[in-house]
Amino acid sequence: xxxxxxxxxxxxxxxxxxxxxxxxxxxxxxxxxxxxxxxxxxxxxxxxxxxxxxxxxxxxxxxxxxxxxxxxxxxxxxxxxxxxxxxxxxxxxxxxxxxxxxxxxxxxxxxxxxxxxxxxxxxxxxxxxxxxxxxxxxxxxxxxxxxxxxxxxxxxxxxxxxxxxxxxxxxxxxxxxxxxxxxxxxxxxxxxxxxxxxxxxxxxxxxxxxxxxxxxxxxxxxxxxxxxxxxxxxxxxxxxxxxxxxxxxxxxxxxxxxxxxxxxxxxxxxxxxxxxxxxxxxxxxxxxxxxxxxxxxxxxxxxxxxxxxxxxxxxxxxxxxxxxxxxxxxxxxxxxxxxxxxxxxxxxxxxxxxxxxxxxxxxxxxxxxxxxxxxxxxxxxxxxxxxxxxxxxxxxxxxxxxxxxxxxxxxxxxxxxxxxxxxxxxxxxxxxxxxxxxxxxxxxxxx
Numbered sequence: 006x007x008x009x010x011x012x013x014x015x016x017x018x019x020x021x022x023x024x025x026x027x028x029x030x031x032x033x034x035x036x037x038x039x040x041x042x043x044x045x046x047x048x049x050x051x052x053x054x055x056x057x058x059x060x061x062x063x064x065x066x067x068x069x070x071x072x073x074x075x076x077x078x079x080x081x082x083x084x085x086x087x088x089x090x091x092x093x094x095x096x097x098x099x100x101x102x103x104x105x106x107x108x109x110x111x112x113x114x115x116x117x118x119x120x121x122x123x124x125x126x127x128x129x130x131x132x133x134x135x136x137x138x139x140x141x142x143x144x145x146x147x148x149x150x151x152x153x154x155x156x157x158x159x160x161x162x163x164x165x166x167x168x169x170x171x172x173x174x175x176x177x178x179x180x181x182x183x184x185x186x187x188x189x190x191x192x193x194x195x196x197x198x199x200x201x202x203x204x205x206x207x208x209x210x211x212x213x214x215x216x217x218x219x220x221x222x223x224x225x226x227x228x229x230x231x232x233x234x235x236x237x238x239x240x241x242x243x244x245x246x247x248x249x250x251x252x253x254x255x256x257x258x259x260x261x262x263x264x265x266x267x268x269x270x271x272x273x274x275x276x277x278x279x280x281x282x283x284x285x286x287x288x289x290x291x292x293x294x295x296x297x298x299x300x301x302x303x304x305x306x307x308x309x310x311x312x313x314x315x316x317x318x319x320x321x322x323x324x325x326x327x328x329x330x331x332x333x334x335x336x337x338x339x340x341x342x343x344x345x346x347x348x349x350x351x352x353x354x355x356x357x358x359x360x361x362x363x364x365x366x367x368x369x370x371x372x373x374x375x376x377x378x379x380x381x382x383x384x385x386x387x388x389x390x391x392x393x394x395x396x397x398x399x400x401x402x403x404x405x406x407x408x409x410x411x412x413x414x415x416x417x418x419x420x421x422x423x424x425x426x427x428x429x430x431x432x433x434x435x436x437x438x439x440x441x442x443x444x445x446x447x448x449x450x451x452x
Contacts, residue, residue: 010182017174025163032159033152040076040148041126045115047074048128048141051083055139056130059087064096072141077151083141090136117145184213188220195224245283248276286411290418300341300422307378308335310342311366314349322357322364329357333368336378340443344419348427351412352382352439360384363434380441383432394429 051072058066064087072083086097092107111118115128120142127142255269292298308331315329322329349366356364365383389397398417413427420427425443432438 009185010178013178013181014174017171017178021167021170025167028163029156029159033156036152036155040151043076044081044126044143044148045128047076047081048083048126048143049115050074052128052130052139052141055085055141056132059132059135059137059139067096067098076148079151081143081147083143085139085141087137087139095137181213184217188213188217192220241283241287245280248279251276283411286415290411290415300344302339303342304337304339305342305345306335306337307368307380308333310346310349311368311380314346314353315366317350318353318357325357326362327357327360328363329353329366330364331366331368334370336368336370338378338443341423345423348416348419348423348441349380349382351416352441355412355439356382356384356386356437359386360436361386365432365434375445377443377445379443382439383434384436385432385434386436388431388436389429397429398427 051074055067055072058071067085067087070082072085074081074083084098086094086099086102086107088107089095094102094105094107097103113129115126117124117126119125120127124145125142126145126148127140129138129140131138252273255264255272258264259266259269311331311333315331319329353364353366361384363385365381367381367383369379369381370377371379398413417427420441423443424446425441428440428442430438430440
C-alpha cells in the first residue's frame with residue numbers, strides 16, 4: 006500500500022466504515038428511544054385503563070386480553086399484577102404468581118426491571134381508594150424484534166450509499182492520479198538536450214496543475230542550463246584550442262629550425278601560462294559553486310585596500326598611459342579581505358584593459374537601508390551595451406566579441422559569498438561602471 010491511489014482508497018474506505026459504524030449505533034439508539042417512548046406511552050394508557058377497571062369492578066374483571074396495543078402495526082399484550090401494601094401479589098395475569106411477594110420492587114412509576122430473568126418495561130399506578138397498586142409490563146425482547154426489519158432496511162440503504170460513494174471516490178482518485186501518472190511519464194522520458202518548444206505538460210489551475218507548472222519551469226531551467234553549458238564548452242574549447250595550436254605551431258617551427266629557439270620558447274611559455282590561468286579560473290569557479298569553504302574574516306581599511314590594488318597595477322597602467330585614481334574616505338570593516346581583494350583586482354584589470362585613459366575607484370557609504378558600503382570601478386572606455394549588462398556575470402555568457410570571460414563570473418560568485426552584489430552599469434566617465442554593493446548582515450552570521 007505504497008501508492009497514492011491505494012493510500013487514498015484505504016483512507017476513503019476506513020472513513021466510510023467508521024461513518025457507517027457511527028451511523029448504525031446512533032440509529033439503533035434513536036430507534037430504541039423512539040420505540041421505548043411509544044411503549045411507555047401505551048403502557049401508561051393501559052395502566053390508566055386497569056385502574057379504571059379496578060375502581061369500577063373487582064379484580065376478577067382484569068384480563069390480559071384487555072390490555073392490547075399496537076406499535077408499528079404489531080400487536081402487543083401487556084401482562085399485569087396487583088400488589089398490596091406488603092408487596093404481595095393479590096392478582097396477576099399469571100395465576101402462579103398470586104400470593105408471592107415482590108421484594109425490592111422499585112417505587113418508580115415506570116422503568117425497566119428484571120422480572121423472572123427477563124427484562125421488562127413496566128408502568129405502575131396506585132389506586133386512590135384501595136390499598137393496592139397495579140403494574141402492567143411488557144418484555145423488551147418482543148420490542149427489540151421490531152429492530153430487525155428497520156435495521157435491515159437501514160443497512161441496505163447504507164450499503165447502497167457505500168457503493169455509490171466508493172464509485173465516486175474511485176473516479177475522483179482516478180481523475181486525481183491521472184495527471185500525476187502523466188507527469189511521472191513525462192519526467193521519466195525527459196531529456197534536457199532535446200530542445201522542444203512544446204510545453205512539458207498542459208497545466209490547469211489545481212494544485213496538481215501548479216506542480217506541473219513547477220516541473221515545467223524546472224525543465225525550462227534545465228534546458229537553458231544545458232544550452233549555456235554547451236555554449237560554454239564550445240567557447241572554452243575554442244579559447245583553449247588557440248594557445249594549444251600556437252604552442253604546437255611554434256614547436257614544429259623550432260624543430261624545423263624556421264624560428265630561433267629563444268623566440269619560439271618565449272611564445273610557448275606565454276601561451277602555456279595563458280592555459281594555466283584559464284584552467285585555474287575554471288577550477289576556482291567550480292570550487293566556489295560546489296564547496297562551502299570557510300573564509301577567515303579580518304579587519305581592513307577599504308580605502309587602503311583600493312590604494313594597494315592601484316599600486317599593484319600602476320606600472321602596467323603607466324606604460325599604457327592610463328591614469329588610476331582613488332576617491333573616498335577611510336572605512337574599516339570586518340570581511341574576508343583576501344577574497345574581496347581578488348574581486349577588486351579582477352574589476353580593476355578589466356577596467357584597465359578596456360579604458361581609453363582613465364580609471365576611477367571610489368568608496369561610498371550610502372544612507373539607504375540595508376546597504377552598508379559600495380565600491381565603484383569606473384572607466385572612460387567604450388562601455389557595455391545595455392542588453393549585455395544583465396548577462397555579463399553569467400558563467401556561460403560569451404560577449405559580442407565572442408570571448409568567454411570567467412573573471413566576472415568568479416567575482417560575482419565571491420561577492421555573493423561576501424553578502425554583497427556585483428552590478429554593471431554606465432559610468433559617469435562615459436564607459437562602464439562596476440559596483441560592489443555590500444549589505445548589512447547580522448553580526449552573528451558567518452561569512
